[in-house]
Amino acid sequence: xxxxxxxxxxxxxxxxxxxxxxxxxxxxxxxxxxxxxxxxxxxxxxxxxx
Amino acid sequence: xxxxxxxxxxxxxxxxxxxxxxxxxxxxxxxxxxxxxxxxxxxxxxxxxxxxxxxxxxxxxxxxxxxxxxxxxxxxxxxxxxxxxxxxxxxxxxxxxxxxxxxxxxxxxxxxxxxxxxxxxxxxxxxxxxxxxxxxxxxxxxxxxxxxxxxxxxxxxxxxxxxxxxxxxxxxxxxxxxxxxxxxxxxxxxxxxxxxxxxxxxxxxxxxxxxxxxxxxxxxxxxxxxxxxxxxxxxxxxxxxxxxxxx
Numbered sequence: 001x002x003x004x005x006x007x008x009x010x011x012x013x014x015x016x017x018x019x020x021x022x023x024x025x026x027x028x029x030x031x032x033x034x035x036x037x038x039x040x041x042x043x044x045x046x047x048x049x050x
Numbered sequence: 051x052x053x054x055x056x057x058x059x060x061x062x063x064x065x066x067x068x069x070x071x072x073x074x075x076x077x078x079x080x081x082x083x084x085x086x087x088x089x090x091x092x093x094x095x096x097x098x099x100x101x102x103x104x105x106x107x108x109x110x111x112x113x114x115x116x117x118x119x120x121x122x123x124x125x126x127x128x129x130x131x132x133x134x135x136x137x138x139x140x141x142x143x144x145x146x147x148x149x150x151x152x153x154x155x156x157x158x159x160x161x162x163x164x165x166x167x168x169x170x171x172x173x174x175x176x177x178x179x180x181x182x183x184x185x186x187x188x189x190x191x192x193x194x195x196x197x198x199x200x201x202x203x204x205x206x207x208x209x210x211x212x213x214x215x216x217x218x219x220x221x222x223x224x225x226x227x228x229x230x231x232x233x234x235x236x237x238x239x240x241x242x243x244x245x246x247x248x249x250x251x252x253x254x255x256x257x258x259x260x261x262x263x264x265x266x267x268x269x270x271x272x273x274x275x276x277x278x279x280x281x282x283x284x285x286x287x288x289x290x291x292x293x294x295x296x297x
Binding site: 013014015016017019020022023024026027030031034035038039041042044 | 069080084092093094095096098099102103106141142145148149152153156157159160161254258261262264265
């Protein structure tokens with residue numbers, strides 16, 4: 001006789017804030033890191049032409 | 051550079067305005083998405099990743115499209131300014147694409163149970179990221195400016211062929227990923243933060259492209275305007291004696 005298996009994935013997903021903070025935090029970190037790099041490279045003096 | 055260079059810099063001055071607008075829109079959109087909008091019915095709070103993930107995806111596609119257009123203009127005109135714009139937009143596209151995959155992985159874990167699966171949407175997005183990283187690497191290894199312009203632009207056009215495949219992957223194949231997202235497919239209460247964050251990412255992308263374009267343009271135009279080295283320099287063969295009789 002086959003055993004009846006109750007579905008387990010029911011209801012609303014609870015918690016998840018570590019994932020939310022990770023997604024937003026890493027996004028802002030990446031954007032600000034790229035922005036900082038772009039500003040610094042923009043200010044760098046080009047090498048003198050020979 | 052003289053007055054022409056100063057005029058070009060003035061033309062590029064919109065990048066800072068766009069950056070500020072983008073950052074402000076993104077801050078307000080993310081604040082609303084995190085603390086004002088209601089939790090999603092099935093996903094609960096984790097559904098709030100929508101307001102960072104979907105705008106990044108839309109902006110990423112637009113930035114790659116800009117890269118494709120700049121590559122075409124560079125190939126057509128041979129001008130360094132379009133070559134620099136192509137590289138700048140490829141850099142921002144790679145940034146957005148990488149962020150997109152990270153956000154997606156962090157959303158997939160609580161909803162699908164895994165950080166990564168070889169789903170068509172995820173796989174094609176990762177392939178496009180690798181292709182555009184390849185474009186940037188190719189540009190780094192080619193030192194001759196005109197050759198770099200031509201080969202880099204051709205590579206960018208070829209890499210862009212993957213972008214429509216990413217877009218239509220949720221329609222063409224069976225996939226875990228949800229279908230196309232738009233304001234028409236989400237609840238009214240989600241639309242405002244989604245729009246704010248989307249325009250924020252787009253304006254920020256324009257600003258970042260402008261910032262990088264400004265710096266890269268100086269380098270590329272200086273290289274393209276430098277006098278070419280002679281094709282072949284006179285060489286002394288081993289053992290041949292110079293004018294003074296020394297070997």
